[in-house]
Amino acid sequence: MTWRATVLTLFPAMFPGPLGVSLAGRALASGVWALEARDIRDSATDRHRSVDDTPAGGGPGMVLRADVLAAAIDAADPVPGRPRLVMSPRGRPLTQARVAELAAGPGPLIVCGRFEGIDQRVIDARGLEEVSIGDYVLSGGEIAAFALIDACVRLLPGVMGKLDSSTEESFSAGLLEYPQYTRPQIFEGRPIPETLISGDHAKVGAWRQAEAEALTRARRPDLWGARSVSRPAANAPAKGESQKTPKDKTDG
Template structure:
């Protein structure tokens, strides 16, 4: 089944963009996924194809109109009623690997790309739209964020990465950052590959990789480490285990 991506945007020429190359591009050519950029201006009703207006209450910039966006969203939902509708906004929930996996297992996705100061709040009150953010920074528009989301999803589609296990040990799949990688030459500028990776002992290699993943996560992403530790310290029933101090 083809994973169908609809992108509501003022700049449809940005798609597929980088998604037309490498693994995503090959998958697009093979029909594993489809890319359908939709021009939001096509749903404007005035002669100027206006999609924005001045903010209520005053202020800088312009705001995308709810009526125009709603017509675009309604059209997309008619074309693909089973696909979730996501809006790429800086105030949305963080894009996580868990959310990527959730989207990638579905029939596709409709992505609404914002511009200007944002979108009329009434749109989110009136339509089932999930707001998603790729990070704590501001972009010129939602298109770049949509490309990030789609790239993350496409690589998980069956057959795109080749072996089904290719991404199992990558960063965030287990809640940890990925362990460091090495390849030939064995000696480069006086730096050698860790001996354990040349030992041929698969159990020791697996233990080293796990230890490195934990060390890197604890030092570089304490937020991830805290969540990982919380999950690790839960019993199968979900109850938090008591510490030795509490049991004493």
């Protein structure tokens, strides 16, 4: 089956936007994946196509109505089974591991919120998974949806040129990616590191690993800490092996 992303938005004309160019655009044109942008207003029931109302309890702004959004979700995904996501700054942070899971599935339904947010009852009733792309607030969920879809599409078979491209980049092994270089060999007095032009693949691999670890320690101590916890200690016994205590010299 073709991987398919369905986006519920108040601004369907924003799509495909950046997803229609470069790798994602070529894959979309060739049918590797499909994109459907649906207007939430099509599920409104009044002549003004109203989709929002004032917050219960008072406060500024407007809130997307539960009944209208629920109808839009039901029309777009009548047989539940696909991941149902809503882009939200209060959601769980999007990780490369979660992206890989989504890319391996049928493709998600993504709700793009606007205004002050979405009525919590539709999030609960339709099982929406709240997903965040960072600790900041956007005007709506569309830009976040672009980021999520692009991250998934580039992992689909046939989208990227080389199979190794997605396995050696940031987050794939719990590390940030090592620095990259290309010609010219010397740029404004700065040469390419000697190891990378040595032709010794073992040394190149070791250099890249060391650089990736150093960058991760310096820039993302959270990732480095999680990696350290998940990796067994170097001297820990293998699974099923008992911890042996050296014999005392008096034991003969």
